[in-house]
Amino acid sequence: MKKVLVIFFLLHLMVIAALSITSIVEAFMSFNYKKKADIPILTTFKNSIYSRKYLHNFLILSGTNTGYGFYGISVSTEKFLEVELYDSSKKLIGTELYFNFNTINGFSRFKSYASHLSNYINDTDELLKTDTSAKAKPIIAFRESYVEKVFKYLGKSVAKNTPHCHSYKVKLNTIVPINIWSSKEKQENPKRYVIKEIEFNTI
Amino acid sequence: MLSKKLNLIPSRIIALFEGAYNEPNFLAFLRVTVGLIAMVDLLSMFPDFELLFSPNATIVPQEILYLPSEYFDLQHMFYGYLFRNHFELYFYSISFWGYLVALLFLTIGLFSRVAAIGALIFQLLIYKSFPEFNYGYDQFITMTLFYCCLFPVGKYYSIDSRINSHKEKKVIFNYQRVLQIHLCIVYFSSGIAKLLDSDWWNGNSMWKALCSISNEYYKIPSIILTLAGIGVVFLEVFYTALVFFKKTRQIALVLCILMHISIGFFLDLYPFAAIMCVWNIAAFSKFTTVPKKLA
Numbered sequence: 001m002k003k004v005l006v007i008f009f010l011l012h013l014m015v016i017a018a019l020s021i022t023s024i025v026e027a028f029m030s031f032n033y034k035k036k037a038d039i040p041i042l043t044t045f046k047n048s049i050y051s052r053k054y055l056h057n058f059l060i061l062s063g064t065n066t067g068y069g070f071y072g073i074s075v076s077t078e079k080f081l082e083v084e085l086y087d088s089s090k091k092l093i094g095t096e097l098y099f100n101f102n103t104i105n106g107f108s109r110f111k112s113y114a115s116h117l118s119n120y121i122n123d124t125d126e127l128l129k130t131d132t133s134a135k136a137k138p139i140i141a142f143r144e145s146y147v148e149k150v151f152k153y154l155g156k157s158v159a160k161n162t163p164h165c166h167s168y169k170v171k172l173n174t175i176v177p178i179n180i181w182s183s184k185e186k187q188e189n190p191k192r193y194v195i196k197e198i199e200f201n202t203i
Numbered sequence: 204m205l206s207k208k209l210n211l212i213p214s215r216i217i218a219l220f221e222g223a224y225n226e227p228n229f230l231a232f233l234r235v236t237v238g239l240i241a242m243v244d245l246l247s248m249f250p251d252f253e254l255l256f257s258p259n260a261t262i263v264p265q266e267i268l269y270l271p272s273e274y275f276d277l278q279h280m281f282y283g284y285l286f287r288n289h290f291e292l293y294f295y296s297i298s299f300w301g302y303l304v305a306l307l308f309l310t311i312g313l314f315s316r317v318a319a320i321g322a323l324i325f326q327l328l329i330y331k332s333f334p335e336f337n338y339g340y341d342q343f344i345t346m347t348l349f350y351c352c353l354f355p356v357g358k359y360y361s362i363d364s365r366i367n368s369h370k371e372k373k374v375i376f377n378y379q380r381v382l383q384i385h386l387c388i389v390y391f392s393s394g395i396a397k398l399l400d401s402d403w404w405n406g407n408s409m410w411k412a413l414c415s416i417s418n419e420y421y422k423i424p425s426i427i428l429t430l431a432g433i434g435v436v437f438l439e440v441f442y443t444a445l446v447f448f449k450k451t452r453q454i455a456l457v458l459c460i461l462m463h464i465s466i467g468f469f470l471d472l473y474p475f476a477a478i479m480c481v482w483n484i485a486a487f488s489k490f491t492t493v494p495k496k497l498a
Contacts, residue, residue, distance in 0.1 A: 017392075062346065103250055103251050177407070179407065
């Protein structure tokens, strides 16, 4: 029994180590050289795990299928979603950042969602730039329509509770990174930049 | 000579998972704290729960929430089954309470293993229904519950131990070692990732992590951000070495706990801070490492 436990936990820990090394190298190559990493043995090992459903499902069950936010190379600035509400004369009648979330826990999770959306949009843009094949077109179209649908639902969840709202604009914003050693930049309030915005009518 | 050394490897590996530690404190601490943290997290999200997990009141339809994730195949199959058999509403109404009851049973140590398995299944079904709203905490809770399914966490200070008082209480395997090695891999990898990013050496990464439209942390002096960034890199890279030596173990542990409390406080990630502190205390504190007779 003891030997079985040793073998099982050793394999489990080896998989965690292998996946973490692969994640770091992949993130490093992607961030610095904009290309996919191909590490001897480890990449093959990782692909073989993910291509086998039962192994992939085991990773999900054990919680070791992702890098749990620990292995990213670069820290990104805060991303946040915002909805602007307009009346029939296109006059701004309100803005909303919290999207009906009432708790710190809920809103923290909502901020993670904004980051996920930002990465998703960024990956779609990368795909658009790097892959011009006919195969990529439906994938890109799907990804763009996915983001549009999500924006629509997010805005709708706020607009439906706002009287006289005829249209709304959903924005995904980010804080513009600065160099903190530039004294002028450091003293100013952080600047915002709109990653994507889409306008919808309530009717 | 070489074959003799090679023959020693398996026995050395087995020896790695032996050794004295305070298994009653370790196993009970892990069980009780993970149960409590998961319950507090679940209850603290209660007013917003419907926005993330409900048949028709989610902020974005449930299937869209898990559509682009790696959980799509599993969730699509599961929700398809519920939908075909008209179990959907039933599932949504019982999952929250089912998860809560499983966590409560785990905390008090009643049917501990079954409760841990139930909690893990409910946690995956609920939280992976909105995976894009997940963060590090959710993965760590999954991992901890997974370990609670495998470790004999109900063996000490539990209702199970009262019921089964006649049974043998000796634990033959050093389960704490699994958590220790896991934690060392996580910190070392995370430290190396930060080491490779020049922004961790000049404070820019700290600024990016802290700066928000809803706070004024951008006013923190650059030198403090830089020192904090370098401190985090050093702590994570050398974590394994620091906890390996007895003299530096408790200092490393305190620094790590302070780091996680700061993350919780500055980034509002309280559950994440709590679960990371629990892992550190369970793995390396005097409370769980030193057996009473040797203390």
